[in-house]
Amino acid sequence: MVDLHIHTSFSPDSNIAPERACRAAYARELKIIGFADHVEFLPADGAYVDLYDGAKILAEIERLRERYRDKLEILYGAEVGFIPGKESQIKDFLDSQPLDYAVGSVHYVDGVLVSKWVRERELAGKDFAPYFEIVLEAAESGLFQILGHLDYIRKYLFAPQKYIREGYEGMVDRILEAAAREGLVIELNTSGWRHATGEPYPDEGILKRFAELGGGLTGGVTDVTVGSDAHKDYEVGYAAGQARDLLRRAGFGSVEVFRARRRSSLPL
Numbered sequence: 646m647v648d649l650h651i652h653t654s655f656s657p658d659s660n661i662a663p664e665r666a667c668r669a670a671y672a673r674e675l676k677i678i679g680f681a682d683h684v685e686f687l688p689a690d691g692a693y694v695d696l697y698d699g700a701k702i703l704a705e706i707e708r709l710r711e712r713y714r715d716k717l718e719i720l721y722g723a724e725v726g727f728i729p730g731k732e733s734q735i736k737d738f739l740d741s742q743p744l745d746y747a748v749g750s751v752h753y754v755d756g757v758l759v760s761k762w763v764r765e766r767e768l769a770g771k772d773f774a775p776y777f778e779i780v781l782e783a784a785e786s787g788l789f790q791i792l793g794h795l796d797y798i799r800k801y802l803f804a805p806q807k808y809i810r811e812g813y814e815g816m817v818d819r820i821l822e823a824a825a826r827e828g829l830v831i832e833l834n835t836s837g838w839r840h841a842t843g844e845p846y847p848d849e850g851i852l853k854r855f856a857e858l859g860g861g862l863t864g865g866v867t868d869v870t871v872g873s874d875a876h877k878d879y880e881v882g883y884a885a886g887q888a889r890d891l892l893r894r895a896g897f898g899s900v901e902v903f904r905a906r907r908r909s910s911l912p913l
């Protein structure tokens with residue numbers, strides 16, 4: 646199995662030493678992992694792009710590739726926070742880094758962290774459509790290889806069981822269609838299984854819908870990958886078996902990985 650969404654201590658909110666991440670992944674019999682440390686485009690964020698030291702991360706990855714040769718493949722990814730209006734800055738960053746892949750994720754809405762924004766909207770009885778609008782822009786931007794945790798606003802809801810997916814189906818469909826059209830891989834982010842919501846991001850219904858969109862309907866490709874969003878070493882490879890079962894149920898036969906932004910499929 647693979648885990649393309651691991652935050653190491655190069656992310657301000659993780660303390661997993663890169664080597665510990667490799668050790669945990671190897672112990673869990675993962676074959677391919679990817680470090681996807683945070684890169685953000687708002688100066689107030691601790692992962693602001695100016696603070697990002699890609700050369701240092703890559704040097705550590707190269708050292709670990711040597712150490713784990715024949716045991717574990719380690720990819721150089723980044724989780725890039727998408728912000729409308731920052732596309733050219735994001736593109737410059739992506740062009741400047743020899744990344745294997747970039748995960749595009751929405752962490753801010755109108756300059757407010759999604760965690761805070763969701764709670765404010767929930768308290769005010771407002772809907773979450775603006776979040777999905779930005780995810781759609783991220784999907785259409787052509788900047789990324791992978792779309793991260795599509796519906797993870799559920800993570801921050803005080804009452805996730807009251808989240809009504811139906812209200813956003815049209816919007817989610819547009820995101821999935823854009824992904825299929827652009828050849829953008831949707832991430833099954835397993836972290837939801839360790840949160841109150843109890844389901845991955847996106848949930849099974851959305852992944853099934855994505856599988857249905859493959860081929861005829863859009864003429865596009867519908868591919869997926871798996872990431873744990875680990876910020877602690879025991880989260881590396883989290884629920885990989887459950888992810889495989891869910892993806893098979895949803896109609897997928899493989900997961901995607903990227904090397905130098907070129908994709909290849911691994912059978913599930």
Ligand SMILES: [Zn+2]
Nearest residue numbers: 724750793794
């Ligand atoms: Zn994220």
Ligand SMILES: [Zn+2]
Nearest residue numbers: 650652724874
């Ligand atoms: Zn993440």
